[in-house]
Amino acid sequence: MPMEKTFNAAEAEPRIYAAWEKAHAFAAGANASREETFSIMIPPPNVTGSLHVGHAFNNTVQDILTRWKRMQGYDTLWQPGQDHAGIATQLVVERKLAEAGLPPRAEMTREAFLSRIWEWKAESGDTIINQLKRLGASCDWDRNAFTMSGAPGAPPGDEGNFHDAVIKVFVEMFNHKDADGNPDPLIYRGKRLVNWDPHFETAISDLEVENVEVAGFMWHFKYPLAGGETYDYVEKDEDGNEVLREVRDYISIATTRPETMLGDGAVAVHPTDARYSAIVGKLCEIPVGPKDQRRLIPIITDEYPDPTFGSGAVKITGAHDFNDYAVAQRAGIPMYALMDTKARMRADGGPYEIDAREAKKISEAWLVKKGYLKKPDGFWIEFGDPAEEIVSAMNLVPEAYRGLDRFEARARVVADITDEGLAVMVPATDPRLGKAYASSRQARGEDGRPTDSYEEGGMAPEAMLVPLVEPKPIMQPFGDRSKVVIEPMLTDQWFVDTAKIVGPALDAVRDGRTTILPESGEKVYFHWLENIEPWCISRQLWWGHRIPVWYGPDVSQTDVAERFQEEKEKLAATLGRELTESEYFEIMHHHFDHLPTPNQPRFCGNSEEDVVVQALLIYGEDTDVLFSSDAEEQFGFRAAATISPKVGGRRQVRLSRDPDVLDTWFSSGLWPIGTLGWPEQTEALKKYFPTSVLVTGQDILFFWVARMMMMQLAVVGEVPFHTVYLHQLVRDEKGEKMSKTRGNVIDPLTIIDQYGADALRFTMAQMAAPGGVLKLSEERIKGYRNFGTKLWNACRFAEMNGVWEGHATSAPPTPTATVNRWIVGEAARVRADVDAALTAYRFNDAANALYAFVWGQVCDWYVEFAKPLFDGDLAQETRETMAWVLDQCMILLHPIMPFITEELWQTTGAR
RNA sequence: GGGCGGUUAGCUCAGCGGUAGAGCACUACGUUGACAUCGUAGUGGCCACUGGUUCGAUCCCAGUACCGCCCACCA
Numbered sequence: 001m002p003m004e005k006t007f008n009a010a011e012a013e014p015r016i017y018a019a020w021e022k023a024h025a026f027a028a029g030a031n032a033s034r035e036e037t038f039s040i041m042i043p044p045p046n047v048t049g050s051l052h053v054g055h056a057f058n059n060t061v062q063d064i065l066t067r068w069k070r071m072q073g074y075d076t077l078w079q080p081g082q083d084h085a086g087i088a089t090q091l092v093v094e095r096k097l098a099e100a101g102l103p104p105r106a107e108m109t110r111e112a113f114l115s116r117i118w119e120w121k122a123e124s125g126d127t128i129i130n131q132l133k134r135l136g137a138s139c140d141w142d143r144n145a146f147t148m149s150g151a152p153g154a155p156p157g158d159e160g161n162f163h164d165a166v167i168k169v170f171v172e173m174f175n176h177k178d179a180d181g182n183p184d185p186l187i188y189r190g191k192r193l194v195n196w197d198p199h200f201e202t203a204i205s206d207l208e209v210e211n212v213e214v215a216g217f218m219w220h221f222k223y224p225l226a227g228g229e230t231y232d233y234v235e236k237d238e239d240g241n242e243v244l245r246e247v248r249d250y251i252s253i254a255t256t257r258p259e260t261m262l263g264d265g266a267v268a269v270h271p272t273d274a275r276y277s278a279i280v281g282k283l284c285e286i287p288v289g290p291k292d293q294r295r296l297i298p299i300i301t302d303e304y305p306d307p308t309f310g311s312g313a314v315k316i317t318g319a320h321d322f323n324d325y326a327v328a329q330r331a332g333i334p335m336y337a338l339m340d341t342k343a344r345m346r347a348d349g350g351p352y353e354i355d356a357r358e359a360k361k362i363s364e365a366w367l368v369k370k371g372y373l374k375k376p377d378g379f380w381i382e383f384g385d386p387a388e389e390i391v392s393a394m395n396l397v398p399e400a401y402r403g404l405d406r407f408e409a410r411a412r413v414v415a416d417i418t419d420e421g422l423a424v425m426v427p428a429t430d431p432r433l434g435k436a437y438a439s440s441r442q443a444r445g446e447d448g449r450p451t452d453s454y455e456e457g458g459m460a461p462e463a464m465l466v467p468l469v470e471p472k473p474i475m476q477p478f479g480d481r482s483k484v485v486i487e488p489m490l491t492d493q494w495f496v497d498t499a500k501i502v503g504p505a506l507d508a509v510r511d512g513r514t515t516i517l518p519e520s521g522e523k524v525y526f527h528w529l530e531n532i533e534p535w536c537i538s539r540q541l542w543w544g545h546r547i548p549v550w551y552g553p554d555v556s557q558t559d560v561a562e563r564f565q566e567e568k569e570k571l572a573a574t575l576g577r578e579l580t581e582s583e584y585f586e587i588m589h590h591h592f593d594h595l596p597t598p599n600q601p602r603f604c605g606n607s608e609e610d611v612v613v614q615a616l617l618i619y620g621e622d623t624d625v626l627f628s629s630d631a632e633e634q635f636g637f638r639a640a641a642t643i644s645p646k647v648g649g650r651r652q653v654r655l656s657r658d659p660d661v662l663d664t665w666f667s668s669g670l671w672p673i674g675t676l677g678w679p680e681q682t683e684a685l686k687k688y689f690p691t692s693v694l695v696t697g698q699d700i701l702f703f704w705v706a707r708m709m710m711m712q713l714a715v716v717g718e719v720p721f722h723t724v725y726l727h728q729l730v731r732d733e734k735g736e737k738m739s740k741t742r743g744n745v746i747d748p749l750t751i752i753d754q755y756g757a758d759a760l761r762f763t764m765a766q767m768a769a770p771g772g773v774l775k776l777s778e779e780r781i782k783g784y785r786n787f788g789t790k791l792w793n794a795c796r797f798a799e800m801n802g803v804w805e806g807h808a809t810s811a812p813p814t815p816t817a818t819v820n821r822w823i824v825g826e827a828a829r830v831r832a833d834v835d836a837a838l839t840a841y842r843f844n845d846a847a848n849a850l851y852a853f854v855w856g857q858v859c860d861w862y863v864e865f866a867k868p869l870f871d872g873d874l875a876q877e878t879r880e881t882m883a884w885v886l887d888q889c890m891i892l893l894h895p896i897m898p899f900i901t902e903e904l905w906q907t908t909g910a911r
Numbered sequence: 912g913g914g915c916g917g918u919u920a921g922c923u924c925a926g927c928g929g930u931a932g933a934g935c936a937c938u939a940c941g942u943u944g945a946c947a948u949c950g951u952a953g954u955g956g957c958c959a960c961u962g963g964u965u966c967g968a969u970c971c972c973a974g975u976a977c978c979g980c981c982c983a984c985c986a
Binding site for chain 1: 914915982
């Protein structure tokens with residue numbers, strides 16, 4: 001039967017892929033004829049995902065490498081799998097619940113919600129796998145992995161090892177000891193200022209924050225000195241000439257976030273700033289809130305304020321700004337939290353009046369401690385550093401603002417201060433007000449922002465005094481998934497002490513055990529790792545690996561304390577004095593490395609059984625250890641840890657598990673070893689780890705690549721991969737990012753439907769110059785579809801001339817005719833070029849070399865010259881040569897265009 | 912503000928110490944035994960700018976301009 005004029009991709013591709021699967025052609029080790037291994041871990045797509053051009057590119061590159069090595073006889077593994085993608089998936093499922101009119105997550109138990117997610121995962125989990133198959137991805141699907149496999153509640157089909165691996169790593173990092181056997185935890189918990197996403201109500205890591213420049217305003221307000229004190233405010237120019245001198249009873253503060261004034265703990269000026277030296281160590285008043293209950297805060301010095309910027313004085317709000325946090329820590333200034341988890345002004349706690357009074361005492365005590373104030377005569381309560389818990393429980397939001405959204409609160413604060421006359425006023429011509437305002441007498445709204453209306457009335461702009469509100473571009477942090485403004489929040493979170501594990505990850509790239517391509521990626525890698533910050537790994541979500549830490553009840557609650565009385569007395573006798581409380585608890589928990597609070601024991605283990613063993617050491621063998629339930633935890637996980645009195649010689653202790661889950665990148669950070677069965681020493685692990693190459697987008701160099709390096713080196717002491725091939729984002733033909741709003745999204749599946757997977761793959765390969773920008777145009781894809789047709793027709797021509805009758809030999813023929821000898825030589829050369837190009841990850845060179853050879857040499861010249869030869873004595877030799885040459889083309893093209901080459905082999909009977 | 916990268920034909924991009932390359936587009940011609948999703952021939956470049964190193968620079972070095980991307984705390 002004569003061949004069709006073109007390759008029918010739509011019909012052939014599914015049929016061919018099914019045949020490959022049936023033959024287990026992609027199983028690990030399939031077709032292996034040598035010992036050497038070649039392994040790639042797929043960057044696991046999110047379970048919420050569907051194939052986009054980025055995936056198409058990424059997986060094409062991986063597939064080319066995998067097929068190329070597999071054809072060379074390597075023992076090859078391309079490991080597939082998916083990522084549970086904590087926040088992203090939880091978001092999708094919450095949206096689904098809403099769409100279905102079901103109760104929201106807040107009204108479900110944790111367990112019930114998780115089972116919804118598992119259901120959803122089962123439904124949608126196969127989508128991307130099927131799409132990858134359409135692309136031709138030759139993954140070993142029997143080994144498909146998932147980053148949440150084996151977690152509690154996982155349904156059949158997801159009973160893998162991943163959860164155990166993640167938990168084991170957490171426990172090991174938590175219990176890590178240094179070379180001398182001393183505790184050296186790589187993971188710790190602490191109250192820190194973290195990036196808080198008010199939409200998802202969880203902490204996120206630095207990397208999940210996108211800073212975007214937005215139009216903002218800077219307001220200038222007067223903080224009056226306490227007790228109506230005054231000072232001479234003198235301003236000098238660069239030459240030291242006095243340009244302004246006036247008597248002031250206030251200090252001027254500039255801020256872009258007036259609502260955080262309520263939480264100010266101090267005002268800071270630079271120690272060398274002569275303008276304010278007279279008032280350092282005095283108290284000033286935050287100009288918001290009920291007039292008779294205004295809070296007083298000290299004026300302090302710190303290196304942080306820049307005397308040349310603004311007024312040179314900075315308000316310090318330790319709980320709501322990262323810079324201020326650092327200042328507050330250095331100076332011992334309390335950090336007052338103002339907002340709830342949704343970033344509304346707090347409405348909990350006691351009346352403002354009481355807490356404001358307490359805060360004033362703290363301020364005064366601070367001044368006494370620093371020597372600015374003498375301890376007053378008479379009654380005086382000594383304040384130490386007030387306990388963190390006390391400070392964070394205080395609510396310094398005046399009643400009028402409680403419960404307001406932060407932006408609403410901002411408008412109210414600005415309006416109230418302005419109404420009271422405590423905004424800094426300037427002539428309407430002041431250049432800082434911005435051009436539009438100064439030139440127009442434009443009116444300002446309640447919050448001082450320019451409005452569209454114009455003020456009528458006869459006053460000249462220069463005579464009119466207006467509040468100083470500078471329009472100013474500010475960098476605002478947004479959540480990368482929620483797109484809401486991130487709020488710095490003071491919360492308890494878990495961190496990886498990255499500084500302790502970063503060294504080996506840097507060394508491995510420095511000494512070449514791992515190579516990053518393109519080379520510029522290494523510089524970026526070094527730069528980030530050399531300046532690495534602690535990694536916040538706890539998330540206040542439900543979908544994820546729950547942190548394997550349990551809290552026990554406060555032992556002082558019951559007679560448990562008596563068990564230790566004896567030991568306490570013994571030690572006290574030895575020391576010759578009473579033990580302090582903390583010494584007492586230290587004894588009690590001497591075999592534990594870390595204590596969360598002086599009195600609440602913490603256990604970290606791989607399983608509840610592990611934890612029971614630990615708990616019995618604390619509470620005694622005569623204890624039944626239980627675990628708290630969802631319902632018991634609804635008032636707080638710490639409170640859910642309880643202890644009962646002894647009944648019949650036994651007592652019950654209820655442990656409560658940390659409610660947080662781990663950052664999804666913590667688990668995907670273990671992808672290379674986890675997918676191979678670690679912690680079991682599986683055959684696959686021995687064989688395929690470390691992996692050969694990681695192919696991934698540049699955008700997740702920090703999120704994933706760097707963390708895999710750190711974690712694999714920390715856990716198994718080996719690099720996870722020898723080479724990292726980084727590529728860019730796939731853009732549209734104009735180089736613009738594809739987005740739904742721009743309407744320039746190219747759907748790879750549509751392309752595959754229209755032009756076939758091979759055309760798309762060849763285009764991807766052709767674009768893949770190391771470090772190059774990936775601009776995808778449909779024209780180009782069409783061109784490479786034509787290339788496939790060209791090859792098809794060359795084979796069709798060969799078929800019409802009986803070329804395939806003797807099949808292709810694998811050994812190069814040794815013809816006599818010049819043309820035949822020439823093409824055999826050219827074929828050998830292109831083979832060497834393609835191998836060299838792929839070895840160097842120069843996919844574009846490989847694709848271009850093949851294009852030039854197949855079209856420019858084989859079709860344009862060789863086939864033309866061969867035509868007359870089929871009529872003469874050299875016909876047989878020419879047939880054999882052509883069969884071999886075309887077979888070579890197919891072999892070399894197969895990794896890039898697997899479908900059409902497979903089909904050609906089948907239909908021509910070439911193999 | 913810091914870091915990284917780019918600037919080569921009309922377009923998209925390779926190249927890299929020694930007469931500038933590809934694809935697409937364009938022009939002219941062409942239904943010669945597979946292919947019109949085609950063939951043949953051709954047009955087209957101060958390799959951003961300024962200096963330096965060199966026998967020789969698109970390439971190496973320094974600086975300038977513009978364009979991207981990443982990171983960053985100026986209230």
